[in-house]
Amino acid sequence: DAGVTQSPTHLIKTRGQQVTLRCSPISGHKSVSWYQQVLGQGPQFIFQYYEKEERGRGNFPDRFSARQFPNYSSELNVNALLLGDSALYLCASSLSGSPYEQYFGPGTRLTVT
Amino acid sequence: GQQLNQSPQSMFIQEGEDVSMNCTSSSIFNTWLWYKQDPGEGPVLLIALYKAGELTSNGRLTAQFGTTRKDSFLNISASIPSDVGIYFCAGPSSGTYKYIFGTGTRLKVLA
Numbered sequence: 539d540a541g542v543t544q545s546p547t548h549l550i551k552t553r554g555q556q557v558t559l560r561c562s563p564i565s566g567h568k569s570v571s572w573y574q575q576v577l578g579q580g581p582q583f584i585f586q587y588y589e590k591e592e593r594g595r596g597n598f599p600d601r602f603s604a605r606q607f608p609n610y611s612s613e614l615n616v617n618a619l620l621l622g623d624s625a626l627y628l629c630a631s632s633l634s635g636s637p638y639e640q641y642f643g644p645g646t647r648l649t650v651t
Numbered sequence: 652g653q654q655l656n657q658s659p660q661s662m663f664i665q666e667g668e669d670v671s672m673n674c675t676s677s678s679i680f681n682t683w684l685w686y687k688q689d690p691g692e693g694p695v696l697l698i699a700l701y702k703a704g705e706l707t708s709n710g711r712l713t714a715q716f717g718t719t720r721k722d723s724f725l726n727i728s729a730s731i732p733s734d735v736g737i738y739f740c741a742g743p744s745s746g747t748y749k750y751i752f753g754t755g756t757r758l759k760v761l762a
Binding site: 642647 | 749
């Protein structure tokens with residue numbers, strides 16, 4: 539079975555632009571979470587979605603938004619990009635959310651110049 | 652808010668040695684997850700802990716809750732070069748669906 543997939547792998551954007559990152563969960567998993575990981579730190583929680591509903595949100599500005607589709611895939615959108623948004627964006631899927639195990643995708647490396 | 656602190660921050664060990672690392676929370680966790688991350692890749696789940704007092708194993712890896720359930724330990728026996736990487740602990744923040752990750756332990760194995 540395929541694991542969590544994310545696209546694109548790498549992305550370079552300019553300050554002020556908008557970006558959309560995509561994630562497909564493991565088949566049968568209904569929950570998707572998004573994390574931001576800057577170099578040298580652990581992943582920071584951004585959002586969790588379950589059955590298309592937002593169930594949790596981390597301490598990120600409103601420039602960050604996400605949604606989950608009927609097939610449980612998800613998109614993360616970031617508007618008005620800042621240099622500090624440069625990071626590895628990770629998607630994790632789980633059967634139904636906390637406290638079940640979360641399985642991560644390979645991530646999307648976003649560079650903002 | 653809740654924080655997870657891991658120690659040691661980094662460690663060099665000889666191939667074949669056993670390794671122990673721990674993770675400490677400011678509050679009780681009922682679930683602990685241990686991940687390994689290689690450079691440029693996503694974290695890989697190693698062990699999930701749900702029951703305090705029990706050892707959970709995955710090959711050469713074992714993990715358990717600490718006595719207060721505010722901490723957790725991961726042990727690697729007979730380390731090999733591919734054990735190199737960053738090890739993270741994680742757990743669900745109380746009353747939320749938010750997962751918190753630790754600060755990480757960087758492991759380097761000398762052949």
